[in-house]
Amino acid sequence: MKLMKKIFYVLLIFIIILPIFNNLSFATELNAESEAALLAELSTGKIIYKKNAKEVRYPASTTKIMTALLTLENCELTDTATVSHNALQLVPSGYSNANLQEGEILTIEDLLYALLVKSANEAANVLAEHISGSIEEFSNMMNSRAKELGCENTNFVNPNGVHNENHYSTAYDLFLIATEAMKNETFRKIVSTPTYTLPATNKYPSADRSFPNTNDLIRVNKSNRADNYYYEDAIGIKTGYTKEARNCLVAASNRDGLEFITVVLGSSTNENGLSERYLDTINMFDYGYENYMQTNIVKENDTIDTIEIKNGTKESKNMKVVIKDSIDAIVSKDLDINNISPTINLNENLRAPISAGEKVGTISYSIDDINYSSDLLAGSTVYEKTDISIYLIIAGLAILLFAIILMPKKKHSRNKYYKKRK
Numbered sequence: 001m002k003l004m005k006k007i008f009y010v011l012l013i014f015i016i017i018l019p020i021f022n023n024l025s026f027a028t029e030l031n032a033e034s035e036a037a038l039l040a041e042l043s044t045g046k047i048i049y050k051k052n053a054k055e056v057r058y059p060a061s062t063t064k065i066m067t068a069l070l071t072l073e074n075c076e077l078t079d080t081a082t083v084s085h086n087a088l089q090l091v092p093s094g095y096s097n098a099n100l101q102e103g104e105i106l107t108i109e110d111l112l113y114a115l116l117v118k119s120a121n122e123a124a125n126v127l128a129e130h131i132s133g134s135i136e137e138f139s140n141m142m143n144s145r146a147k148e149l150g151c152e153n154t155n156f157v158n159p160n161g162v163h164n165e166n167h168y169s170t171a172y173d174l175f176l177i178a179t180e181a182m183k184n185e186t187f188r189k190i191v192s193t194p195t196y197t198l199p200a201t202n203k204y205p206s207a208d209r210s211f212p213n214t215n216d217l218i219r220v221n222k223s224n225r226a227d228n229y230y231y232e233d234a235i236g237i238k239t240g241y242t243k244e245a246r247n248c249l250v251a252a253s254n255r256d257g258l259e260f261i262t263v264v265l266g267s268s269t270n271e272n273g274l275s276e277r278y279l280d281t282i283n284m285f286d287y288g289y290e291n292y293m294q295t296n297i298v299k300e301n302d303t304i305d306t307i308e309i310k311n312g313t314k315e316s317k318n319m320k321v322v323i324k325d326s327i328d329a330i331v332s333k334d335l336d337i338n339n340i341s342p343t344i345n346l347n348e349n350l351r352a353p354i355s356a357g358e359k360v361g362t363i364s365y366s367i368d369d370i371n372y373s374s375d376l377l378a379g380s381t382v383y384e385k386t387d388i389s390i391y392l393i394i395a396g397l398a399i400l401l402f403a404i405i406l407m408p409k410k411k412h413s414r415n416k417y418y419k420k421r422k
Helices: 002-029 059-072 085-089 108-116 123-132 135-148 171-181 185-191 277-292 388-406 414-421
Strands: 036-041 049-050 079-083 106-107 195-198 209-212 234-242 245-253 258-267 292-299 303-308 316-325 329-331 341-347 360-368 370-378
Touching: 036 171, 049 171, 059 108, 059 123, 059 135, 059 171, 059 185, 059 234, 059 245, 079 108, 079 123, 085 123, 085 277, 106 108, 108 123, 108 195, 123 135, 135 316, 185 234, 185 277, 195 414, 245 329, 245 360, 258 277, 258 292, 258 329, 303 341, 316 360, 329 360, 329 370, 370 414
Parallel strands: none
Antiparallel strands: 036 049, 036 258, 079 106, 195 209, 234 245, 245 258, 292 329, 303 316, 316 370, 341 360, 360 370
8 A cells, every 4th residue: 555655655656756757858948149140031020939039138240130131132243332531430459351442442242342351340330331321310210210120129320230238129129120131142152152352443452351250150060179160050140249239140051942030149159168049050050940840731733622603604613712822831840730720711702704714712720829821713604694584585686587587578579560650
């Protein structure tokens, strides 16, 4: 009896603490060391992991993502800008620069490479002055655009992230800004460039200003050192550092079309001297690819139903309803997609005539609070059925007309008429 009681108590304790152990194992599976962090799928914005994501922090040079976005939205790559004395003087000692010269004329494209690859602070100032005339006005543009993108806890006072107590953002807001920037193919190309060399210009006669990307994730490194942070699937985006902000990184990766975006702010080095911003980013990428996948829910032109159109002809009234576009979703790998039921909304009072390819409704799937949808189209033409009485009237008129045409004409003899007259 005592043995049974002991077994019972052991089982009870096990049942109580099992959920705690489960929670602990999940937390250690993905637990960023950085003070703020976020992992999301890029195309849908699905947030997979977050830590202090809406906590206000200093963004340092990740600010330059917004500067690049506004530049791409307001300039042509072949436009040129001139480096002003003010643009150079506003960069404090110790901040990154591309050795631009006062009076130097560069294309917008070259300035963007200096901005995003070298993280050149004077390049940010040159672009700001070129676009809006002053740093202050450009900062207003940055804040206005941030609000348009849904940023609620961001305020910019300069285009480069030079420290200022009134210059701040959050991991979530930087995610919103970077997501918008990654829609631009030129931005993608630049932030994934491992090294870049500025050309000779009117003020700099040599093409020797070569610089590697500040983002270690995208620079191929074949060493076996623990501080080799190269990540084969990485495609950008932007590092940042100031003493007050500490290490920051907004990054993106692509593996077989599945893209993730990460943000880490307030990172340091761990006890082994390794960079937490890179370790956290790599761990988040790995977690995303190990636990999530992009899967097809329905394909283009799939038939989802066949419905009867009441006023359609006998031959055409059974109309197939087909998907206009394929629907791909980002789902957890342990999710059974066969258990996902769609919401189908057909147009009210569907009546013939209906042309093949005409929109007849919508279909949507809600997965983890994200809505995936497509239009529904008519898979074939439905012809209108005409009332039988109309057919009878038309047929009757046709018979009557035909009879009139065939009716024999009565002949009159003029000779007989004249004879009677005589």
